[in-house]
Amino acid sequence: MTDNKASLSVAVTLESGPTGPGSIDDFELFYARRVLNRFRARLGRQGLLDLLAADIEEGNSFLRESARTSDGQFEAGTTVLSARGLTSGEFLAWMETAFAADENALLTAHPEHYAMTPAGDGSFNVVENIGPYVCSFYMGGWGTDSMAWAADAQELLPETEFPHKMSSNLFLADGTVVGRALTQFGDTADGFTANLTVYMPTSCPKDVLEHHLRHYAVEFRNWICAAAAVRA
Structure with missing residues (x-):
């Protein structure tokens, strides 16, 4: 089980790899939005309302x-x-x-x-x-x-x-x-x-x-x- 207090004290820095602009937070936000839009599209309005x-x-x-x-x-x-x-x-x-x-x-x-x-x-x-x-x-x-x-x-x-x-x-x-x-x-x-x-x-x-x-x-x-x- 992860110790949340310990994880908050850890700092992770992106040193190299991706060539496009943005931070790790920006990358995560992009992917989160993409998967959310996929589920919205697949379910449709009524499917989403039925689910909720x-x-x-x-x-x-x-x-x-x-x-x-x-x-x-x-x-x-x-x-x-x-x-x-x-x-x-x-x-x-x-x-x-x-x-x-x-x-x-x-x-x-x-x-x-x-x-x-x-x-x-x-x-x-x-x-x-x-x-x-x-x-x-x-x-x-x-x-x-x-x-x-x-x-x-x-x-x-x-x-x-x-x-x-x-x-x-x-x-x-x-x-x-x-x-x-x-x-x-x-x-x-x-x-x-x-x-x-x-x-x-x-x-x-x-x-x-x-x-x-x-x-x-x-x-x-x-x-x-x-x-x-x-x-x-």
């Missing part, structure tokens, strides 16, 4: 109970990213196209994206991890009374600096609101800043919010890079 059905039921039960015990109260956390070489308008134009018709571009941004598809009522279905739980929820509510919270959110930034704002409720198929999202984008001299806020029920364990802040960092970094690659 029990996990989704457990995850949605967790969110529903968290919403109930939190009595409509949410805790906010924000991830801030700075991008160079791309404007917020260019990025958001790419996002609009991807959310409308390119599920693969959405899925590949994060290993724990399982399905991201428009629903018939104008909402958007997302199947992904919330903390350790696989959950199936919907984003939507734009322009309805249920979105009044966004206008008074403590995290709202000045319109002059962050003119591009999107807000949404996160809700289950039965209508239970289990979270919120507020994303704000503003241009800088050489790119833009993305201010990404998620709201989780207050009774959720603290690491659920922490992991979603990390989730934001991974998916939006990859979406920004994908948008830049298309423009190039």
Whole structure:
């Protein structure tokens, strides 16, 4: 059995061999993404959802109970990213196209994206991890009374600096609101800043919010890079 404490003290350096750029971590990430994409392709969306059905039921039960015990109260956390070489308008134009018709571009941004598809009522279905739980929820509510919270959110930034704002409720198929999202984008001299806020029920364990802040960092970094690659 491996001693984890001992292994953490060992340093391994790549001295020679591969001629392409990148570290061992970069190589591992490439292969991990490749095998993940292979399984996604082989299973297909419905096959993957069938495989995860029990996990989704457990995850949605967790969110529903968290919403109930939190009595409509949410805790906010924000991830801030700075991008160079791309404007917020260019990025958001790419996002609009991807959310409308390119599920693969959405899925590949994060290993724990399982399905991201428009629903018939104008909402958007997302199947992904919330903390350790696989959950199936919907984003939507734009322009309805249920979105009044966004206008008074403590995290709202000045319109002059962050003119591009999107807000949404996160809700289950039965209508239970289990979270919120507020994303704000503003241009800088050489790119833009993305201010990404998620709201989780207050009774959720603290690491659920922490992991979603990390989730934001991974998916939006990859979406920004994908948008830049298309423009190039």
